[in-house]
Amino acid sequence: MYPNLYYVFKDFFGIEWNFLHFVNSFGFFVALAFIICSVVLAKELRRKGKEGLLGPVEEKVMVGKPASTTELATNFGLGFLLGYKILGLFMTKGSMVNPQEYIFSSQGNLLAGIGLGAVFAFIKWREKNRQKLATPETRTIRVWPHDRVGEITMIAIIFGLLGAKLFDTFENWDSFLKDPSSIFSMSGLTFYGGLICAGIALWWYTRKHQIPFLHFIDVMAPVMMLAYGLGRIGCQVSGDGDWGIYNAAFKTTANGGILPANLSEFQATVAQQADFFAHNSTHHAFFPKPGFLSFLPDWFFAYDFPHNVNEAGVPLAGCTGKYCNHLPVPVFPTSLYEIIMGLMLFGLIWAVRKRFKVPGVLFGIYLILNGLERFFIEKIRVNVKMNFLGMQITQAELISFLMIIGGIVMIVLLKRRYQEGKTVEKTS
Structure with a gap:
């Protein structure tokens, strides 16, 4: 993942x-x-x-007018927001562990925001200035x-x-x-x-x-x-998290592999991972790989979603830091289907x-x-x-x-x- x-x-x-x-x-x-x-x-x-x-549809538009204060302010505001947040992100040192927190926080780069805002406002001013007429006029266009x-x-x-x-x-x-x-x-x-x-x-x-x-x-x-x-x-x-119920015909290895299993192994995993299953459903089906689909990999029928973005499941062996979890029992990868x-x-x-x-x-x-x-x-x-x-x-x-x-x-x-x-x- x-x-x-x-x-x-x-x-x-x-x-x-x-x-x-x-x-x-x-x-x-x-x-x-x-x-x-x-x-x-x-x-x-x-x-x-x-x-x-x-x-x-015919629409009437006014052409030849210079850029208005509202248009310049709107373009400056959009440029400022993009510069402050997006360019500011490029200038941020260290790892961004939570992008959502960054977007909805006050963090950003003020100089980047002002600079890009000025560029956006100048582009709008130049565009309108090139189209400026001595006497603005109303024209009918087909849209x-x-x-x-x-x-x-x-x-x-x-x-x-x-x-x-x-x-x-x-x-x-x-x-x-x-x-x-x-x-x-x-x-x-x-x-x-x-x-x-x-x-x-x-x-x-x-x-x-x-x-x-x-x-x-x-x-x-x-x-x-x-x-x-x-x-x-x-x-x-x-x-x-948009995945299916557990497929008890397979099991998950400690490092994220998928292997065939039997129902008793599923029940043993539920007992071993009591903390996880205390807050998660044990709803499952037993669906081994059909013989006529033997050419497909096991993960097509059961997948443990290692390193998933929700950090759901139990720790992966040998993995440290963020996104180091996988599901203790593989599930049907319904998003793939x-x-x-x-x-x-x-x-x-x-x-x-x-x-x-x-x-x-x-x-x-x-x-x-x-x-x-x-x-x-x-x-x-x-x-x-x-x-x-x-x-x-x-x-x-x-x-x-x-x-x-x-x-x-x-x-x-x-x-x-x-x-x-x-x-x-x-x-x-």
Whole structure:
């Protein structure tokens, strides 16, 4: 496991750059997912535009004005924040043992902040000065949906992260009450919370800018499936706790290896590691490696997540310092399974995306596929269960079930409306 990029560079290249402690592996892959998905989003929006399904909107803008005080102050503030924190991080001596504490503390470099703030303000002033006219004028421009990818991505990032953290907080309310500062941590994010909150925000945004919502969500269907698969890479690489129940058919060695085992060995480990299991579930399954999958490594079926970012488990032999724990019994690496399934489902949706003539149907298919994938993976995942109508289910199971039903209802209603529209056209 690589909690942050410092350990990646140290392991692969033998380089120890302290500032890389700041770049958490999970956050890095989430950022990478947003970048890749924004490219795919732009490509699909352009395709829809060429097909005449998405059109431009005319907007009036004022051109030729010099930079205002507000614009200069805003750019200076952004530059100051980045310089004070990010450049300040590069100038910090010693190892950054807790990047979150650094970000939310008053630590930073004042001169770096002022310097970068001045640079940002100068760039804005020069940009506006080059466009300055003797008499500023109002012009009408045409803005296509693919021109708004930057804004769409930012809305998805902001509301996605807020929703993911909010839903995770509700799901783990007792843990939040014990440690309210955990809300500032990047670990513990609920995908469906991000999906719901970002979806509401983007619905409002598309209405505001007159983008047909059904065509827009059809574009988002493969993009969100891709984002899901790529984002899970961060979960797997960092070992953020998004793993499955114990697989009692395997055991963990003291230095982090995985070996076949029997059920009695699992029970013996539970007894030996009483302190750990006193605060952790013993929920498990016994699933040896099937013969027809013998070519796969043992860790595909059971993994102990050594050096995980949560520092969960028991100490690794011969390891000192931070991130020196691993799980005493290996678990199903569900994040790995979701990477595979997420990318495969993306490929499927991408392959069939041009075949559906009814707007919104592709998104309905996405809801069904994503819901089915998550519903079944929850059967072997570690998650907090809640009492719902007398059933013990997880938040994700409930939401995924509603997504499946919602997707089916959506497809039926949209196809019915489409056929009724065709009938009216024929009779008129």
